[in-house]
Amino acid sequence: MSEGISDSECVQRLQQGETDAFELLVRRHQTTIFNLIYRMLGDYDEAAEIAQEAFLSAYKSIGQFRGEANFSTWLYRIALNHANTRRNSIAGWRQRTVPLDGDHVDERIVDPALLVEQREIQHQVQIALNSLPSDDASIIVLKDIQDVPYEQMATMLNLPVGTVKSRLHRARQALKAKLAPFFSGDGKQP
Amino acid sequence: MNCNEVQNRLSEYVEKTLDAETLKSVDDHLGFCSRCRAEAENLARTVQLVAALPKTQPPVGFTTRVMARVREVEAHASFWQRLLLPFRNTIPLQATAVVLIGILAVYMYQKEQPEKKEPLAHQNDSLPQQAEERAVPPAPPLPASPESKAGVGREAPVHDTKPQTARRQQKPSEMLRDSNEQARPAPPPPSSSPAIAGEERGGGERPKAADQLGAGVGQLQSSELAKERALRSAAPTAARSQIAAPNYDLVLRLREQQALSGQVGALREQQEADRTRAPQKSGGLIARYLPGIPRSDRPETLWLNIPQTDYDQFKKELATLGIIESERQIATRDKETTSKPDEPLRIRLTVLPARDAGQQAPAVQP
Numbered sequence A: 001m002s003e004g005i006s007d008s009e010c011v012q013r014l015q016q017g018e019t020d021a022f023e024l025l026v027r028r029h030q031t032t033i034f035n036l037i038y039r040m041l042g043d044y045d046e047a048a049e050i051a052q053e054a055f056l057s058a059y060k061s062i063g064q065f066r067g068e069a070n071f072s073t074w075l076y077r078i079a080l081n082h083a084n085t086r087r088n089s090i091a092g093w094r095q096r097t098v099p100l101d102g103d104h105v106d107e108r109i110v111d112p113a114l115l116v117e118q119r120e121i122q123h124q125v126q127i128a129l130n131s132l133p134s135d136d137a138s139i140i141v142l143k144d145i146q147d148v149p150y151e152q153m154a155t156m157l158n159l160p161v162g163t164v165k166s167r168l169h170r171a172r173q174a175l176k177a178k179l180a181p182f183f184s185g186d187g188k189q190p
Numbered sequence B: 001m002n003c004n005e006v007q008n009r010l011s012e013y014v015e016k017t018l019d020a021e022t023l024k025s026v027d028d029h030l031g032f033c034s035r036c037r038a039e040a041e042n043l044a045r046t047v048q049l050v051a052a053l054p055k056t057q058p059p060v061g062f063t064t065r066v067m068a069r070v071r072e073v074e075a076h077a078s079f080w081q082r083l084l085l086p087f088r089n090t091i092p093l094q095a096t097a098v099v100l101i102g103i104l105a106v107y108m109y110q111k112e113q114p115e116k117k118e119p120l121a122h123q124n125d126s127l128p129q130q131a132e133e134r135a136v137p138p139a140p141p142l143p144a145s146p147e148s149k150a151g152v153g154r155e156a157p158v159h160d161t162k163p164q165t166a167r168r169q170q171k172p173s174e175m176l177r178d179s180n181e182q183a184r185p186a187p188p189p190p191s192s193s194p195a196i197a198g199e200e201r202g203g204g205e206r207p208k209a210a211d212q213l214g215a216g217v218g219q220l221q222s223s224e225l226a227k228e229r230a231l232r233s234a235a236p237t238a239a240r241s242q243i244a245a246p247n248y249d250l251v252l253r254l255r256e257q258q259a260l261s262g263q264v265g266a267l268r269e270q271q272e273a274d275r276t277r278a279p280q281k282s283g284g285l286i287a288r289y290l291p292g293i294p295r296s297d298r299p300e301t302l303w304l305n306i307p308q309t310d311y312d313q314f315k316k317e318l319a320t321l322g323i324i325e326s327e328r329q330i331a332t333r334d335k336e337t338t339s340k341p342d343e344p345l346r347i348r349l350t351v352l353p354a355r356d357a358g359q360q361a362p363a364v365q366p
Helices: A005-017 A020-041 A044-060 A072-089 A114-130 A134-145 A149-158 A161-178 B003-008 B010-015 B022-030 B035-054 B062-075 B077-082 B093-135 B165-166 B171-182 B193-202 B205-235 B236-242 B257-276 B283-288 B308-320
Strands: B248-254 B299-306 B322-329 B344-351
Touching: A005 A020, A005 A072, A005 A149, A020 A044, A020 A072, A020 A114, A020 A134, A020 B035, A020 B062, A020 B093, A044 A072, A044 B062, A072 A149, A114 A134, A114 A161, A114 B035, A134 A161, A134 B035, A149 A161, A149 B248, A161 B010, A161 B035, B003 B010, B003 B035, B010 B035, B022 B035, B035 B308, B077 B205, B248 B308, B283 B308, B299 B308, B308 B322, B308 B344
Parallel strands: B248 B344
Antiparallel strands: B248 B322, B299 B344
């Protein structure tokens, strides 16, 4: 199947019974969806498992997709729901430790000290994200990590744009507070 | 702008999405407010740190594993899912279920309607039959005749336009019995059958007898109808049990008119005497038990209740009026075993007018 086929056409084919069309959709969106779920959970293996479940749910409920929104928006919503369900199903999730995944750092960093520092910072940020409520974590991941436009976020979260912006500011303030030890009193970088 | 207003706009400030006027106001405030400036800087740093998190790639073979699970789901799809697969993405499952339930409900409703109509249909079918039964009860077992054969059970003998024909096939005594039994409990009206028999025997018609014959035929018809009604309302045996059978069936042929007149006068005198004194055994039983003077111009059937002890004497006195042409004991009464010796005998007396000269009939010795 050609890679140039749009998401809507793939969905149509899939709704007509062409299961192979779903493979194209998976390949096209697997990194985005996996990363979203990984940043929501902070655990690589868990993220892989939940991402599979999210795609499987999308396949099973493909008949409910009416095409009113983008397929990516619809898929994002499914992925967020799975991630939040996972977060809420584990007691004390917000206090759990996050494994340090050293294999997934920016490969462009060559200085070992800087690399270690970078890993430590990422680890702390991930911990801070995990400590946020699911709604705050979701909106930060969507905006600051996935760079999803406000309008798409509003559709995804079923909220007005203004509400999305105010909630994002509040979430950022909360995350900033958790990362305060990394800031000097004069605002200098750690 | 104050510090709160500025801090509420810091996210948009960091993203550089503020309009020009608002952006200038915030810049002016941050120029002289170190605290808001520090907040702005920390917020910017936070956003940077989050954005700096690297994009993590899914594990190798992630797509393959996802599709493998998709194939499993597809393989284990139920019959209905396969059936609705072409439509599953266009027709919601809930709507399909609602449609199927509606079809099932209509089917069951239509199935119940014929069943409800059937009893009514049966009732409607039976109503005319019942009506016919009321109007046309089953005919009693009559000797086969062309009229009776036709429309058995549907034509009442009352509709038989030739009762005489049917009756001619019966014995006169049976005709009398049949015609009289239906008139219970009241004494039956004068039967026309003796008239018919008389016609057959006598051969002549008298004006009054002709009218009485017509009346007798009507009475016969009405008697037949009443008989049928009695049979319809109860079992045949029960119906017949309501009409007590006579113990004796007597047929008396009156003497000639002149001879009878003397006897009639004597009888009248006897009846008058009985009103003033106790009836005597001899010569007074006729006056006592006969309801009236028998008519000499037409047949007449009388029902009498006579004590057993008076029966023989009664017959002797009857012989003075005429000839007892027949005597038949219908019900046997054992006088020795009866608990009530004084229980009267039920006598059916048929009085026939005098014969013309030359006609003889056998007489029964009393």
